[in-house]
Amino acid sequence: MKITHDDDALGKFHSRLAVAGGFVLLCFVLLVLRFAWLQIIQYGYYQTRAEDNRISLVPIAPSRGLIVDRNNLQLANNYSAYTLEITPAQIDHLERTIDDLATVIDIQPKDRKRFKKLLEESKNFESLPIRSRLTDEEVAKFVAQRYRFPGVDLKARLFRHYPKEAFASSTLGYIGRITDRDLDKIEAIGQEANYRGTDHFGKTGLEQHYEFELHGTTGFEQVEVDAGGRAVRTLARTAPVPGNNLTLTLDAELQSIAEQAFGDRKGALVAIEPSTGGVLALVSMPNYDPNLFVDGIDTQSWKVLNESPDKPMVNRALNGVYPPGSTFKPFMALAALASGKRTPHQAIFDPGFYIFGNHTFRDDKKGGHGMVDMYKSIVESCDTYYYVLANDLGIDNIARFMAEFGFGNFTGIDIQGESKGVLPSTDWKKKRFKSPAQKKWYAGETISISIGQGYNAYTPIQLAQAVATLANNGTMFRPHLVKFITDSRTGVRKLVEPQPLKKIDLNPEHIEVIKQAMIGVNKEGTGARAFAGAEYVSAGKTGTSQVFSLKGAEYKHHSIKQELRDHALFIAFAPANAPKIALAVVVENGGFGAQAAAPIARQIFDYYLLGKRPKAPAAVDEAAVERDDE
Numbered sequence: 001m002k003i004t005h006d007d008d009a010l011g012k013f014h015s016r017l018a019v020a021g022g023f024v025l026l027c028f029v030l031l032v033l034r035f036a037w038l039q040i041i042q043y044g045y046y047q048t049r050a051e052d053n054r055i056s057l058v059p060i061a062p063s064r065g066l067i068v069d070r071n072n073l074q075l076a077n078n079y080s081a082y083t084l085e086i087t088p089a090q091i092d093h094l095e096r097t098i099d100d101l102a103t104v105i106d107i108q109p110k111d112r113k114r115f116k117k118l119l120e121e122s123k124n125f126e127s128l129p130i131r132s133r134l135t136d137e138e139v140a141k142f143v144a145q146r147y148r149f150p151g152v153d154l155k156a157r158l159f160r161h162y163p164k165e166a167f168a169s170s171t172l173g174y175i176g177r178i179t180d181r182d183l184d185k186i187e188a189i190g191q192e193a194n195y196r197g198t199d200h201f202g203k204t205g206l207e208q209h210y211e212f213e214l215h216g217t218t219g220f221e222q223v224e225v226d227a228g229g230r231a232v233r234t235l236a237r238t239a240p241v242p243g244n245n246l247t248l249t250l251d252a253e254l255q256s257i258a259e260q261a262f263g264d265r266k267g268a269l270v271a272i273e274p275s276t277g278g279v280l281a282l283v284s285m286p287n288y289d290p291n292l293f294v295d296g297i298d299t300q301s302w303k304v305l306n307e308s309p310d311k312p313m314v315n316r317a318l319n320g321v322y323p324p325g326s327t328f329k330p331f332m333a334l335a336a337l338a339s340g341k342r343t344p345h346q347a348i349f350d351p352g353f354y355i356f357g358n359h360t361f362r363d364d365k366k367g368g369h370g371m372v373d374m375y376k377s378i379v380e381s382c383d384t385y386y387y388v389l390a391n392d393l394g395i396d397n398i399a400r401f402m403a404e405f406g407f408g409n410f411t412g413i414d415i416q417g418e419s420k421g422v423l424p425s426t427d428w429k430k431k432r433f434k435s436p437a438q439k440k441w442y443a444g445e446t447i448s449i450s451i452g453q454g455y456n457a458y459t460p461i462q463l464a465q466a467v468a469t470l471a472n473n474g475t476m477f478r479p480h481l482v483k484f485i486t487d488s489r490t491g492v493r494k495l496v497e498p499q500p501l502k503k504i505d506l507n508p509e510h511i512e513v514i515k516q517a518m519i520g521v522n523k524e525g526t527g528a529r530a531f532a533g534a535e536y537v538s539a540g541k542t543g544t545s546q547v548f549s550l551k552g553a554e555y556k557h558h559s560i561k562q563e564l565r566d567h568a569l570f571i572a573f574a575p576a577n578a579p580k581i582a583l584a585v586v587v588e589n590g591g592f593g594a595q596a597a598a599p600i601a602r603q604i605f606d607y608y609l610l611g612k613r614p615k616a617p618a619a620v621d622e623a624a625v626e627r628d629d630e
Contacts, residue, residue: 006574055384059197062216063158065208065243069252070483076172076207078158082139084131088119090151097149098130104145105131105138110298117179120294133159160200160294166287168255170315171415171481173205174290176297194218203293205315206246206481209414213485216243247493249278249486257607259282261600263617266588267567268316270464270479271604274579276498277468277477279413281583281604282461284316318418321457323588325380325543325593328452330514331466332389333374337510341392344513347373354387354447361387361447365484378517378541379525383451386619390450395441398449399425404504405466406476407458412501413479421462424455452543463571463584471539471573471582473511474504515539519576527570529621530598536609540572540601542593565589570597574605581608595621 067076084105088091091097098115101107111131118128134142134154142154160175178186182201186192189212196218202211219240258269262285269283292301305313314320336342354361363369363383367374377385390398403409408423422428426441433439448454461479469476478499485494518539522531526542545567568590573582583601590596599618606612 001456046433054541059221060172060199060221060223060237060240061158061199062218062240063242064160064175064200064246065214065216065488067248068245069248069250069255071252072247073250073252074163075168075248075250077161077163079161080156081133083129083155083157084138084142085127085129085153085155086115086132087127087151087153098151101130101149101152104141105134110300113299114296117381123630127153127155129295129588132157157199162290164252164256165291166289167252167259168250168282169205169290170284170317171205171250171255172283172290173207173209173415174293175200175207176203176293177201184262200294204417205415206248209416210246210482210485213246214243216488217241227489230561240489240558244488245486246482247486248279248481249273249276249483250282250481250617251280251608254604254608255283257279257614258600259285259287260398261603261614261618262587265590265596266310266316267586267590267597268320268460269583269585269600269604270317270460271581271583271608272464272468272479274468274472274477274573274582277465277479278483278498279479279481280581282317282481284314284318284320286310286312288312288547306619312498315415315417316586316588317460318413319419320586321419321459322567322569323454323456323545324452324458324463325545325567325569326452326465327463327541327543327569327584327593328450328456329378329381329386330406330470330518330541330571331392331402331405332386332398332450333517334470334506334510334514335393335398336374337513338401338506339393339397342374342389344374347376348385348388350382350384351591354384356387356391356444356447359444367598370571373521374513375517378514379520381526381542386450387447390446391443393450394444395446395449396425396427397478398446399423399428401566404502405469406462409462411461411465411479413461414481418461419459421459422455422457424449429455453546460584460586463569464582465572467573467584468582469504470511470514471579473508474506476501476504515576518572522572527572527592527598529623530594530602534602534605536574536605537576538574538605539576540570540598542598543569543571544592545569547589565591568593568596570594570601572598572605574609 007177063078066074068074084101086094088094098107098112107130115128115130139154146152160538162169162172177199178201186195191212194215194217198215198218200209202214207214217240220238222235224235227415232383255269258271258281262283265285267285269281270279271281272279288305328395333342337344348371350363350368350370350372352363352366361383369380370383372380372382372385378381390420402423408421410418410420429441430439443456449456465476465479476500480496480499482496485496486492487494518541519537521527521542522534522540527540531540533545547566566589568587570585570593571583573579581604583604585597585600587596587600603614603618606614
């Protein structure tokens with residue numbers, strides 16, 4: 001058959017039609033496949049994306065756990081108040097908006113400074129407070145004009161509150177806004193999600209150490225939002241779980257009496273229950289009001305605290321290091337008994353000085369104490385007795401024995417940042433100094449060590465732990481401030497078990513010798529005036545530590561500038577036969593231990609053992625005669 005030109009054209013047309021039809025079919029198949037991919041395989045993904053555009057997940061910060069004393073008195077709690085907050089990412093002209101807000105709500109220069117600081121530390125999409133704790137009237141004013149301020153809103157927030165203000169501030173600590181360093185700690189334990197919506201973090205004290213107990217569990221709200229990002233309705237809510245509550249070993253009334261006993265003097269006091277290690281009072285004076293830090297402390301208040309010569313931000317109980325003075329002598333005497341270098345009745349003659357090499361070490365009492373045995377050396381605080389003893393013991397034997405009582409080491413108390421202090425030894429000096437001459441230990445240096453001077457430097461918490469261990473016949477407990485942790489969900493209280501650290505191998509007869517001598521201190525020795533008429537038997541030891549070298553000159557307390565006067569110290573426990581409380585007191589620049597520190601201890605014991613409340617701060621006993629190492 002002959003193929004015509006028309007047939008040829010028709011064939012080509014059919015071929016093109018088939019190709020076009022195939023192409024259309026392919027496109028249709030691809031569309032169907034794409035539709036199946038999007039609607040079936042990727043359904044979950046795009047549904048989530050759509051829901052994310054419609055639903056916002058809003059974190060709900062939990063209520064921070066309470067802190068109460070051993071008698072359930074609240075020392076740290078929370079209250080709710082409205083905060084005016086700005087989201088910078090939603091505002092074109094930030095300064096203009098703040099100026100306009102100031103015509104409605106009172107915004108002070110300090111509020112602007114704090115907001116500017118927060119803005120520098122935060123991401124611009126975060127909601128930041130410009131004013132906290134609005135009154136009902138201020139809330140009403142803003143609500144009436146909210147339409148004028150897109151990106152500005154009211155939020156109900158919980159605020160930390162310390163109802164007793166400056167009370168026990170170094171112990172409780174404070175909270176502040178979360179910083180990058182805090183975020184590193186949060187990320188290190190995988191708690192990032194739990195801190196969404198949380199602005200504050202424990203910075204010092206118990207607030208810091210128990211942060212992850214106190215914080216709680218963050219809740220969430222599923223909120224439907226419109227195209228403008230404004231909430232329409234709440235779809236679901238997971239309630240936050242409040243933080244756990246802390247019940248302290250601290251006795252708030254005892255703490256208050258101890259703080260009042262100092263008056264306007266600087267210093268520290270630590271009182272411990274010897275049989276458990278529970279801290280009954282932990283005082284650092286002067287103190288500060290932790291409420292200042294809750295909203296972010298203003299520049300002026302921070303300057304006052306930070307530049308004050310009295311250093312209220314320093315926790316003297318844990319970070320202050322002081323030569324222990326004659327409070328060191330009972331432990332030196334115990335070292336002499338344990339090593340066999342002395343017996344209780346072995347005596348020396350004290351002419352009022354001790355010559356070692358080319359140097360004369362003088363006793364505080366001109367003419368000396370005469371014949372001195374161990375009991376008299378503690379009761380009358382005879383320096384010469386310990387000058388001779390130090391030379392017989394040697395520095396490394398002294399250091400090894402004192403280390404057993406925790407001198408020069410961390411106590412492990414449940415507050416971070418305590419100082420280690422200095423327990424001098426030949427090894428310590430080699431590590432401490434650089435030149436060969438400085439590295440060498442000289443025998444004459446041991447003499448000063450024996451009376452708690454020289455390189456000796458310990459914290460009040462170390463002194464308290466040591467005397468509590470002595471009172472407890474050599475059993476040492478880790479000092480701790482928290483007695484119970486109460487689960488906020490179940491109400492179950494978890495006891496923080498007392499933690500015995502060691503049992504020092506000591507002869508009970510040797511301990512009794514030292515205890516009897518310390519009883520003698522408060523009956524007939526340097527502490528007798530402070531404890532005259534006491535209805536209980538106590539044991540103690542006064543101490544005085546030099547702030548600067550006298551270089552052979554006579555110490556005249558009232559003719560020396562306040563900041564150069566000696567520190568007054570006192571360690572004690574009571575009742576002597578069955579100790580319930582042991583303490584260490586340091587009064588900076590207070591002079592003699594018998595005059596300034598022992599009267600404070602008397603007020604503490606009178607309240608704790610007898611319930612007697614003092615009517616005024618502990619008076620300085622100007623008539624007390626201190627026979628110490630001044």
